[in-house]
Amino acid sequence: MPSDRGCILHLFIKRKHGSAMKKVEELNLKVGHGIEGDINANPISPRQVLVIRYEDSVDFTIPPGELRENIVIVGIKPENFTPGSVITFDSGAAIRLTLYCEPCKRISYLVDSLKNIQRKRGILGVIIKSGLICIGNNVQIQTDKFPALFEKPYERFIDFIVKVPSGKVVTYKQIIEAIGVDNSYIRAIPTYLKKTSAEDYPIHRILDSQGYLIKYVLYQKNKLESEGIKILNQPDLFGNSNKYFVNVDKYLYEDKTIYLTGNNLSTDKFLE
Secondary structure (H helix, E strand, O other): OOEEEEEEEEEEEOOOOOOOOEEEOEEEEEOOOEEOOOOOOOOOOOOOEEEEEHHHHHHOOOOOOOOOOOEEEEOOOHHHOOOOOEEEEOOOOEEEEEEEOOOOHHHHHHOOOHHHHOOOOOEEEEEEEOEEEEOOOEEEEEOOOOOOOOOOHHHHHHHHHOOOOOOOEEEHHHHHHHHOOOHHHHHHHHHHHHHHOOOOOOHHHEEOOOOEOOOOOOOHHHHHHHOOOOEEEEEOOOOOEEEEEEOHHHHEOOOOOOOOOEOOEOHHHHOO
């Protein structure tokens, strides 16, 4: 299990949508949250933080912060900077690297071709140990500490929904957050549901973003009721019950630890 050392060169935070990345001297990393004060903090997202190697940005003469990164590290070998690795800091804070950050149109002006920056835009991660990190802090990276997440969103969709237990539900919006894709991917969920309908996946536990049952799942009402979930109905103008929904506040599956462990082992086991 190779280990490598470097240090923090730059830190950035994004306070709100539409604002520029702000350079800061320190960041507070919080388990089950993300970066304190950052707009991308989300307990169930694999995209809480973006880490890049300074050496990669230099290759493209891209100024720090322009790739929308939070942490710029220097001195780490590229072969050790991979999804599944764990970065630890002087304070004891730690980040699990989850996914390569895909190049997108928002950074296209920085490079001649987005293909050139594939797997060079940095790696996304989640906070697995809380702590304060500062510019100049030492970092250590250990490879292969966690299983890497699937690269294809559909595979991450499957990996997430099989974790939803009997008697619980998830919404379209929650799925988008948990698999780490843009909100526009919500249009792909019906396609995913149709693709999985012939398999034995618990897709009946999926609701639309408002908590309504969906038309893509056969016998969804009966299946949810058999798991102890109470189905409510919304009458139409004539008093007919034609829309069924679930009290999401009561039955929503909320697991803030879905990316904190792997293979049912504790986080501490991965940091030994």
